[in-house]
Amino acid sequence: MSSENSVPLLSQKHSGIPENLLEKAQNAKALIYETRTKSSSTRQRLPVIPQGIERGKFFQALDELQQVLGNENVEINDKPLVDGWYMEHPNTHDMMPILDDEELVASAVVYPSSTEDVQKIVLWANKYRIPIFPISMGRNLGYGGAAPRVRGSVVIDLGKRMSRILDINPDDYTCLVEPGVSFYALHETIQAKGYKHMWIDTPDLGGGSIVGNTLDRGVGYTPYGDHWACHSGLEVVLPTGEVIRTGMGALPGNNTWQSFPYGFGPYSDGIFSQSNFGIVTKMGMTLMPNPGGYESFMYAFEKDDNLAALMEIIRPLRIGNILENVAQVRHAIQSIAVKGKPRTAYFSGEGPMPSEIVHEYLRTTTIGDHAWLYYGMSYGPEHIRKYKLDIIDQEFKKIPGARKVDPATLPKDEYFWSRDRIAAGIPDLVELLWVNWVPNGSHVAFSPVSPIRGTDAMKLFNMGKRLHDKYGIDFFPAFCVGLREMHLIVEIVFDKNDSKKRKAANDCLREMIEDAAKEGYGEYRTHLVLMDQVAGTYNWNDNALMKFNERMKDALDPNGILAPGKSGIWPARYRGRGWELTKSSGNGSEGNGVAPSMTMKL
Template sequence: MPLSQEATSDVPTLPGTHSGIPTFLLEKARKAKEGVFDTRTKPTKERQRLPVVPLGIERDEFMKALKELGEQLGEEHVEINDKPLVDGWYMEHPNTHDMMTILDEEELVASAVVYPSSTEEVQAIVLWANKYRVPIFPISMGRNLGYGGAAPRVRGSVTIDLGRRMSAILDINPEDYTCLLEPGVSFYALYEALQARGYSHMWIDTPDLGGGSVVGNTVDRGVGYTPYGDHWAAHSGLEVVLPTGEVIRTGMGALPGNNTWQTFPYGFGPYSDGIFSQSNFGIVTKMGMTLMPNPGGYESFMYTFPHEADLAPLIDIIRPLRIGNILENVAQLRHVTQAIAALGQPRSDFFPGGDDDGGALSDDVVHAAATKHLAVGDHTWAYYGMSYGPDHIRKHKLALVDAEFRKIPGAKKVDPATLPADDYYFARDRIAAGIPDIHELRWVNWTPNGAHVAFSPVSPIRGTDATALFKLGKDTHDKYGIDFFPAFCVGLREMHLIVEIVFDRADPERRKAAMDCLREMVDKAARLGYGEYRTHLVLMDQVAGTYSWGGGAIMKFNERIKDALDPNGILAPGRCGIWPERYRGRGWEMGSGEDGGGVRGGGWWGG
C-alpha cells in the first residue's frame, strides 16, 4: 500500500517543538522512522469518530462543560477527540490513546485533550473537573510507551497534556549541579540545553530513549545508565497541584524565599514526595533534579559469555562488584535474542517461515542466526558496562572486572574497533556517558506493527533468583509462542529482569497471547516472591493486588490517602491500581485473567 503522509513527513526537531529530536540524531531518527513504517501493515483509519463521553455524564452536558473550559484556556487549547486514532511512532506519538495497544484501540481512549500553560491553568482544569465530576488524566509528554503511553486508565477521561505548553527549563545552576524543569522538558532537550550553555562539566542521565519527559520518567520511577541512574533518588523538590486545586511545594520549597529547594530534598517534617510517585495523588508541575559531575573520563566495555548456564555464576560475580561500586553504573546482562532483534530487521529476515514448530524460536535457530549476523559472534549473554574517572583509576577497576569475568569459561572481551559504527555497543556507550540516543527503537521492528510491553520483576542479586526468573519467563514465553527477550539490570542491591514482549498490535490473537503471557508471569513471579516495579495500565490492578501483605494493608492505606486528597475521585482513577471511592469495587478493575474488554462500571454512577 502507498505510504501515508505521516510516514513520509520529516521528523520534528528541537528547538522547533518541545517533543523534537536533537539535530545530531536527525538522520538516525529518519532511519528509525523508515524502519517502523516499513514493517507496518495496519491500515490507516480516516473515518471521523464520535468522541467518547465519560460514563455517567450526558453528552450535551459534557460538550457544554468543554466549551466552558475552552473559554478559560482558549478554545485552541481544548481538543475534542473525534478524529481517527493515528498511531504515529516514537517521535510523533498520539496523546489520545496507546499507540502500542494490547487491547482494542478504542478501549483506553481520551474524550478530549487540554493543554495548560501554567500551574494556574492546571489548577483551573482541576477545579473544572471537580465541578462536573469529569475524570482527568495528566501526562507529561505521553512517551511512556510499553506501559500504556498517553492512554487514560478510565475510558473517556480528559487528558491533560502538560508537555506542549509547559516545557521550560526554569533554571540550570552550574555551581550546585541542579536544574528546575517543567513537565515538557525531554532528556533530549535537557542535554541540548547543557551543550548550548557550555556546561560540559555536567551530565544528564538518560534512559534508553531520550524523548521522554524528565519529570514524567522520574515520577514514574524510571531509570538510566550512569551512576545517577535512579532518577527518583536524583530529584529534589516538587511543585504539585492537588486534586482539590490546591498547590503545594515539597521539601525546602515550602520555605518562602528558600535557596536550597533543588539541593536538599527533605525540608522539615514528614517527607511527602514519595506519595506523588507512581500515584494519582497530585499533578507535578515543577521538579528539581540533580545533575552528574563530569567524571573526567570514561571507558565502555563489553563481554560475551557462551552458555545459558553462565547466568547464575555471572550474577554472583556481578553482585559484590556492583555493591562495591567497581561496576559503577547499572549492570546490564542482555540475551542474544535481543541482540539479534536490535539489528532492526524483521524476524522474517533472519528466519524465513519462522522456526520449525511455528512458535517461539529454538535455541539452535537463534545461535545459528547470531553466528551469521552479529559482529560480536555467537554468544548467549552480553554484558555492557562503563568505567568512569581518570585513566589510572579506570585501569585499576577494569582489571578487577576482567579478572572476575574471565572466571567464566569462554568469556570474551569485545574490541570495539572490530564493530561497525552502527553497532548496538556504541548506543550503550553513549547512553552510559549521558548522551541520549534513539537506537533502542530497533528491536520493535521484530514483528509487523511492532508494539512492546514489559514484564519487570525485582529480585535480590543472586544467581539462584536469576535462574528462577529466567526459567519462569522462558517457559511461559514458549507456552504462548513468543520470542523471549530477557535483560538483567543490576542496581546497587537489587536486580530487575526486564522482559520486552514484542507483538503485532494489529493481530488480536497475538495481542491476547502477549496479555495472557504477561498475566501468567506476574502471578507466577508473585508466588515466588518477586514483585513488579512498574507495569502497563491494564496490569496495574493485578500487580497492585500482588502486594497483599496484611490483607492488602498498603492498598487500604493508599485508598485512605486517595479519598482524603481527591474526595470527588477525579484525578487519574485506577492509576497504579488506586481507585477512589466512587469507582471502587464497581467493575472497573482489570485483575488476573480479565481482558479489559468492554466499558467498565456501567449503571453504577450516582453523580
C-alpha cells in the first residue's frame, strides 16, 4: 500500500501529524503495510448489543441520543473493523488484539463537543442502563487502545470535538487542555506562540492525548517525566451527571487552578486516575522552563549481567538528581528492532533469535556490540552540564568495558537522535518502528515496578527471559528509571493474524504477572484483558483495596454504567457473573448477563 500523502496533518485534524514529521510518518506507515498480511475485513457486521438491554430498546435509545447530539455525532458500529495504524487508528476496537477481534468491540461511538454534551450522554446512559466507555484519543496502544472492556459498550470519543487548548500561561508555565489535545498539538502551539522559554514533556510517541496519558499515569523523559505529578486541576463529569472541579477549581473565580493542585480538604484527583469513577473533560498541566542548554549522552555495556552493577550506580545518581531525567536502559535486541526491518532480515528460524546473531549484527553497526544501552540527558548551561557529566562518566566506567558513545559518530537516522529530541520535549514518531519486527505487528506490555537495585533488575530480567524462551518469543526489556523506583517495560511483539502467536503472548504475560507478584513486583499499568488479574495481585488484607474501590464505585455509579471493569473494578450489576478475565478463566471477555440496577433519580 502506498503511503503517499494520506497521513492526516495536524492542521487538518486534531489527531494528525505535524508537517515537519510528515515524511517520517509516511515512511512508518509504508513499513507497516509492507509487512501486513492480514486482509482488511469487508464482512458486513451487525452492531454488538450490550448485555442487559433489548436490541429494539438499544436502537430506540440511540435515536434519542442522535436527536440530542446530532445524527453525525452518533455512529453505529456496523461496519467492517479496520485496524489502520498509529496515526489512523480505530475508535471501535483494539487494533492490536490479544483476543479475537470481536471480543472487545464497541456498539457505537459518540462525539460530544463540550462538558455539557458529556453530561447529556451520561444521563442518557443511566436512563437506559447502557455501558459507556470514554476515551481521549484511543492511542493507548499496547494497553487496549480505544476498545471498551465490556463488549457492546458505547464509546465516548472525547477527542474529536473536544480538542481545544484552553489556556497557556507563559508566566507561571501552565496550560489547560481538553482530552483531544495531543503532545504534538501542544508543542506546535507553544512554538507558534514563540514561547521558547517553555518545554512540554512527551512520551515516546507524541500522538497521544495529554489528558489520557496523564490519567493512565504515563511518563515522559525530561525532569517533568511523571505526568500525573505534573498535572494540576481537573474538571470531571461524575457517573450520575454532576460536574465537579478539583483542587482550587472548586473556588469560584480562583486564579491558581493550574498552579496549586490541592485546594482545601481531601485531595480527590487520585480517584479519577486509572479508574471508572468519572470522565475528565479538562485538565491543567505544568510546563517545564527551558533549562538553557541540554546534552544527550549514551553509554554501552558489554554483558547482560552488567545490569546489576549499573543499577547500583544509577540509584544514588538518580536520587541525587545528577541523572536528571527518566532515562532508559534498553536491551541490545531493541537496537536492531527499532530500525524498522522485519526480524527475517536477520534470522528466519523459529523461537527467540539467538544472541550470537544479535551480537554478530551489532558488531557491524556504528554503535558496536553491546548488551545494554543507557540513554540520558544533562540539562543547564555548559559548565553545569560538564560537572554532572564528568561524575556520570567516572561512575559508569567503573563497570569493565563500559564506554561512552560519541554522538558525532552517529548518523542522523540513528535511534539516539530520537531519544535526544524526546528528552528535550520535542515529540517524535520513531518508537513505532519496532512493531514491524513481525508480520501484522502488534504489541502488548508487561510493566512491573521495582526498587532501583541490581538484584531486582536481574531477578526481573531473568524471569522475563526464562518465560519468553518458554513461549518462543523474542525478549524486549527496557528499564525506565524514576527517582526511587524503576519500571521494567517489556514489549511483546506478536502477529495479530496468528491465533497461536496471540495465545503465546497472552499466556506469557499472565505467567509473568503471576510470577512477578510472588516476588513482590506489581504492574503500574496493563492491558484491558489483563486488568482483572493485575488488580487481583493487589490483594493485601483480604482484598481490602478492591473492596474499598467497589464501595466507591457503587456510591458514585449506582447504575454501573461508566467503563465497567476498568482497572478490574466492576460495579455491583456485573459482580459474581463471570466477567473477570484471569489466567484460568479462558478468553471470552463476556460474563453471564447483568443484574437489574436500582432506579436512580435523574
